[in-house]
Amino acid sequence: MCLAVPAEVVELEDEIALVVLGGARQRVDLSLCDDVAVGDFVLVHAGYAIDKVDEYEARRTLELFEELARLEEPGEIP
Amino acid sequence: MKYLDEFRDPGTLRALVAKIAGLPGSVTLMEVCGTHTMAISKAGLRQVLSPGVELVSGPGCPVCVTAVADIDRAVALAHMPGVMLATFGDMMKVPGTSGSLAGAAARGAQVRVVYSPLEALVLARENPGLDVVLLGVGFETTAPAVAATVRKAYAEGLCNFYALSLHKLVPPALRALAGLPGFHVDGFILPGHVSVVIGGEAYRFLVDEFSIPCVITGFEAADVLQAIYRLKSMKKSGPALENEYSRAVRPEGNPRALSVMWEVFEPADAEWRGLGSIPGSGLALKERYRDLDAGSWEVSRPEPGGLGGCRCGDILCGRIRPVECPLFGVSCTPDSPVGPCMVSTEGTCAAYYLYEREEP
Numbered sequence: 001m002c003l004a005v006p007a008e009v010v011e012l013e014d015e016i017a018l019v020v021l022g023g024a025r026q027r028v029d030l031s032l033c034d035d036v037a038v039g040d041f042v043l044v045h046a047g048y049a050i051d052k053v054d055e056y057e058a059r060r061t062l063e064l065f066e067e068l069a070r071l072e073e074p075g076e077i078p
Numbered sequence: 079m080k081y082l083d084e085f086r087d088p089g090t091l092r093a094l095v096a097k098i099a100g101l102p103g104s105v106t107l108m109e110v111c112g113t114h115t116m117a118i119s120k121a122g123l124r125q126v127l128s129p130g131v132e133l134v135s136g137p138g139c140p141v142c143v144t145a146v147a148d149i150d151r152a153v154a155l156a157h158m159p160g161v162m163l164a165t166f167g168d169m170m171k172v173p174g175t176s177g178s179l180a181g182a183a184a185r186g187a188q189v190r191v192v193y194s195p196l197e198a199l200v201l202a203r204e205n206p207g208l209d210v211v212l213l214g215v216g217f218e219t220t221a222p223a224v225a226a227t228v229r230k231a232y233a234e235g236l237c238n239f240y241a242l243s244l245h246k247l248v249p250p251a252l253r254a255l256a257g258l259p260g261f262h263v264d265g266f267i268l269p270g271h272v273s274v275v276i277g278g279e280a281y282r283f284l285v286d287e288f289s290i291p292c293v294i295t296g297f298e299a300a301d302v303l304q305a306i307y308r309l310k311s312m313k314k315s316g317p318a319l320e321n322e323y324s325r326a327v328r329p330e331g332n333p334r335a336l337s338v339m340w341e342v343f344e345p346a347d348a349e350w351r352g353l354g355s356i357p358g359s360g361l362a363l364k365e366r367y368r369d370l371d372a373g374s375w376e377v378s379r380p381e382p383g384g385l386g387g388c389r390c391g392d393i394l395c396g397r398i399r400p401v402e403c404p405l406f407g408v409s410c411t412p413d414s415p416v417g418p419c420m421v422s423t424e425g426t427c428a429a430y431y432l433y434e435r436e437e438p
Contacts (some may be wrong), residue, residue, distance in 0.1 A: 003113050003297075004219065004243075004271045023399060031226040032335040043274060045325060046166075046216075047194025048223040051274045051332045054325050 004045035006053050009038050017042065017049060087300070094303035095126055101310045104345035106132045106262070110252065111269030112139035112424025113297050119429035120404040121299040121329055123306075132308055134396040135429075137251055137353060138269060140216045141168045141422040142394060145349035148244050149381040152213055152379035153182050153281040155242060162188040164198035164204060165213040171421045195227035202231065211372045214243040214361075216306040219271045221245045221361055225342035228367055232323040243361050247346055248272050249280050250359035254350075255395065256288045263396070265291040265309035267302065270323040273274040275339075277331025278321045294327055342367055351418065352391030390417035393426050400430040408436060 001016055007019035007028070015030045021044065033049045042049035080117060109115060114136050118124060124133050137143045153174050156163040161435035162180065168178040170191060184188040187209065192198055197241055198212040214224040224241065231239040250270065273294045284290045291312035295305035304322050313319055321327050339361075348360025363371040388410070389403040400406045400419070412428055419425035 005276070029194075029223075029226065031230075032222050032332065032338055034334050042273070045219055045271065046223045047196045050219065050222065050225060050271070050335055051326060 004043040004050055006041045007044050009036055009040050009042060012038055013034065019044060019049075090300050090355050091121075091209065091303060093390075094307060096208045098127060098303065098307050099130055099305070101130070101216055101313070103130070103310075103313055104130050104258075105310050106134060106263035107265045107267055107306060107309055107312055108136045108263040109267040109302075110136040110138040110248065111267075111272070112142070112422065112426075113271070114138065114267055114295075114302060115426055115429045116424055117297050117299060118198050119304055119433040121302075122433070123299065124301060124434065125409050127306065132397070133306075133354060134263070135393070136255060136266075136425040137350060139394075139422050139426070140220070141172055141417070141425045142350065142390060142418040142425050143246060143251075143350045144169075144418065145243055145351050145382075146171065146174055146377065149350065150176070150180070150379040150382060151373075151377060152178060152242060152244075152302060153177060153187075154379050155211055155375065156182040156187040157185075158375075158377070160207070160209055162190060162201060162210045163213060164190050164201055164210060166215060166425075168192075169193045169213060169215055172418045173359040173385060173416065173421070175380045176379045179406055194396045196230075197269050197425060199234075199236065199239060201333055205229060206238060209238050209240060211240045211242055214241050214245050217246055217248050217269070217272045218275045218339070219269075221343065222339040224294060225339045228363070228370055229338065230343050231370060232367060239364065240370050241320060241327070242280060243343065243363060244348075245343070246350065247345070247359050247361065249276070249283070250356050251353060252281070252284060254353055254356045254359070254401045256290060256316040258395065259314050261395075262283055263290065264313060265293065265317075267305045267309070268292055268294040270294060270327060271295045273321075273323065273331070274328040275332050275335045278319065278327055278329045280331070282319055283315045285319045285384060291320045293322055294320070295322040323348070338364070344370065350394075352394035359392050388417035390419045392428070393419050400427040401426070407431060 007021045009017045011018035017028045019028050029048045041053040202210040281292050284292050291309050293305040293308045295301045339357035345358040346360045346362035349355050392398045410420050413422040418428040419426050
């Protein structure tokens with residue numbers, strides 16, 4: 001029920017964004033989000049964007065996984 | 079979405095599982111999010127991580143924790159003449175004392191399934207002769223969307239749009255759970271999308287007051303495994319609050335979503351299935367929006383009854399596992415559910431039934 005899906009914003013019109021979800025274009029309400037730009041990824045839940053997704057942080061999390069996989073001893077992640 | 083494949087890479091998952099197994103001792107961890115419940119069951123994490131990690135499910139499914147009396151109110155509203163009830167699909171089959179919303183629809187009540195609360199606004203505009211009631215169910219992920227919709231209806235002056243708020247707040251429920259006599263877990267796997275809205279700091283009290291380790295995480299198997307690794311590590315390093323879902327969750331949450339939510343709603347006591355009444359754990363419409371509040375309507379409801387041996391209440395508090403309920407897989411199945419944990423697509427019983435049931 002709390003599922004939210006990341007989608008890329010391809011067009012903006014006032015408080016409505018057009019996003020691509022599963023190959024289809026869909027209108028998403030931006031009343032709950034600040035400063036959304038074309039090219040941003042937003043989390044879509046129940047027809048609303050509930051926040052932006054941080055691409056830098058997504059990459060950093062993956063680097064953390066990789067680092068974890070390389071560690072010899074458990075309990076040493078920074 | 080970029081990087082999604084990396085979050086599902088089998089090599090990463092195997093490495094994480096090995097790292098968790100390499101940590102000494104054993105822990106019991108609770109997830110409090112239906113989407114995590116499904117992710118854990120679907121990926122078979124419970125079996126892979128046993129016996130060093132025991133995973134139990136908590137009150138993480140808003141549909142499941144909705145009290146029987148509140149289902150009865152929704153069903154009674156749906157049966158009122160001139161009313162059209164708009165609901166998220168998950169609520170349709172949840173049984174009340176005298177049937178579900180699906181049953182009400184079959185008997186002629188006007189019930190419409192919506193994906194977005196915005197569709198209820200459209201229904202109200204298109205049906206001026208009917209009173210459209212939006213059934214507001216969900217945690218902090220969903221409540222701002224319903225609040226924004228109520229605000230739009232108010233601003234537009236729509237006089238046939240109403241809301242019944244059965245919304246629930248996660249932190250007060252975790253406080254109640256942590257304070258239950260005999261309750262013990264070694265850590266909470268905290269919900270990513272609730273936290274997008276409320277922020278990581280909203281759980282600080284669990285560490286400070288209850289010394290329970292907490293990790294917020296996302297919904298890919300790698301996210302969940304990473305959270306489990308960090309929580310098990312805290313057995314040695316001591317309880318802390320960590321955010322492994324930093325690509326979406328900030329410490330302060332989403333201030334704009336919170337401000338919309340608190341503009342429309344105020345905290346209210348709410349009844350949770352399994353946990354009983356919890357102070358300040360629900361959301362009621364504020365005075366300004368009272369004219370849109372279907373919760374104040376007089377309805378005749380049956381005396382809330384039990385669901386014939388159903389133990390969803392115990393399952394929602396992590397007291398028992400679904401397989402310990404005598405109805406599980408016998409008289410209670412997804413096709414013919416007795417309790418809400420089997421009805422909801424994110425219910426603990428549905429997850430066990432779909433992915434973890436031993437073949438007879």
